[in-house]
Amino acid sequence: MTTTAGGVRASARVLARGDGRGGTALPVLEGEGPLAVRRTRGSGAEARVMLV
Numbered sequence: 001m002t003t004t005a006g007g008v009r010a011s012a013r014v015l016a017r018g019d020g021r022g023g024t025a026l027p028v029l030e031g032e033g034p035l036a037v038r039r040t041r042g043s044g045a046e047a048r049v050m051l052v
Contacts, residue, residue: 010035014049023047 010033019025024047031037036052 009033012037012051016047 010031012032012035013028013030014026014037015028016024016026023045024042026039026047026049029037029039029049031051038050038052040048040050042048
């Protein structure tokens, strides 16, 4: 067990790849600790992610 004095540890993992139709797919969205990863509405071929 590792402790950090006075701090918070968190990590997020996002994997993006082409979806074959000219857009972007987000097959992996993972958050650990106090982070929650959410897809948000993108425009055109872009993908957007928000950390909450």
